[in-house]
Amino acid sequence: MFIGVRPAAAVSDAEACSRYADKDVIAVSAGxxxxxxxxxxxxxxAWGYNRYGQLxxxxxxxxxxPVQVKNLTSIKSISAGYYHSLALDNNGIVWAWGYNxxxxxxNGATTNSTVPVQVKNLTGIKAISAGIYHSxxxxxxxTVWTWGNNWYGQLGDGTTTKNAIPVQVKNLADITAISAGGWHSIALKSxxxxxGWGYNYWGELGNGTPSVYTLAHVQAKIVLK
Incomplete structure (x- = not known):
């Protein structure tokens, strides 16, 4: 999702893969x-840049x-954002750490965390996705729940107010998959x-009508052939 600058002394991709190969890895996510x-x-x-505790x-x-993320067990899904990370455990609980x-x-705060904290008021979760500054x-x-930055309505709650605890996306049900973009959000229905909802200057919501942002979710005009 994101592109960084390669250090001059960096090893080759093949060498890196060989050096850190682990047959027990079942999922990956790049922030x-x-x-x-x-x-x-x-x-x-986790490995890489860690200024905000995102490792x-x-x-x-x-x-x-790679170093092990502290105090996390029984995790079944992960998602790396811009400077924060999400994890979903087998009990349907979401954990987060890094920039806040x-x-x-x-977790109801706006201070960074170098170790996982539990996302408040959220249970029965089956999928997660981390965007730049929202989750x-x-x-x-x-149903879909969102939290974090909301400059362009990417939380889908009908406002542009940030939220440090999850809010439900309005008028959206029967969702089977989600994905958080930079400043917009996408959901797939059954x-x-x-x-999609949020930033739409470049038409990323796919509704055929570009705008600075859209507070209410709109349907993407996808033609199946």
């Missing part, structure tokens, strides 16, 4: 200047090799229609 990996044992590992190892030190200037960790979660009941 801005840092990366996450999920192992079969439910632990999460979750209780430090702000850059790591050139806009409340994107969802998304999909509940088992098909009837295979796609819906």
């Amino acid at each position: 801005y200047k840092f990366s996450l990996a999920l192992k079969k044992d439910g632990t999460v590992w 979750g190892d209780s430090t702000t030190s850059t790591r050139l090799t 200037g806009y409340g994107q960790l969802g 998304m979660a999909l509940k088992n009941d098909g 009837d295979s229609t796609v819906w």
Whole structure:
């Protein structure tokens, strides 16, 4: 999702893959200047840039090799954002760490965290997605919940006010998949229609009518052939 500058002394991609190969890894997610990996044992590992604690190892030190995220077990899904990270455990609870200037960790505060904190008032979650400064979660009941930055209405609650705890996206149900973009959000319904909300200057909502932003979700005009 994000592109960084390669240091002059960086090893080749093939060498890096060989050096850190781990057959127990079942999922990966790339953020801005840092990366996450999920192992079969439910632990999460992180490496790269760590100024805001997005590696979750209780430090702000850059790591050139993977370190284990502290205090996380039984994790089944991960998502790396711009400077923050999300993890979903087997009990449907969401955990977050890293930059929190806009409340994107969802713990009711706006202070950064170098270790995972539980997202408040959120249970029964089956999917997560981290954007630049906002976060998304999909509940088992098909509703979508969002928190963090809301400059362009990317939280879908009908306002442009940031929220440090999850709010429900209005008038949206029967959702099966979600994805948080930079300043917009996308959701897939059970009837295979796609819906988007938030920043739309470049037409990223797909509704055929570019605008600075859209507070209410709109349907993308996708033609299946």
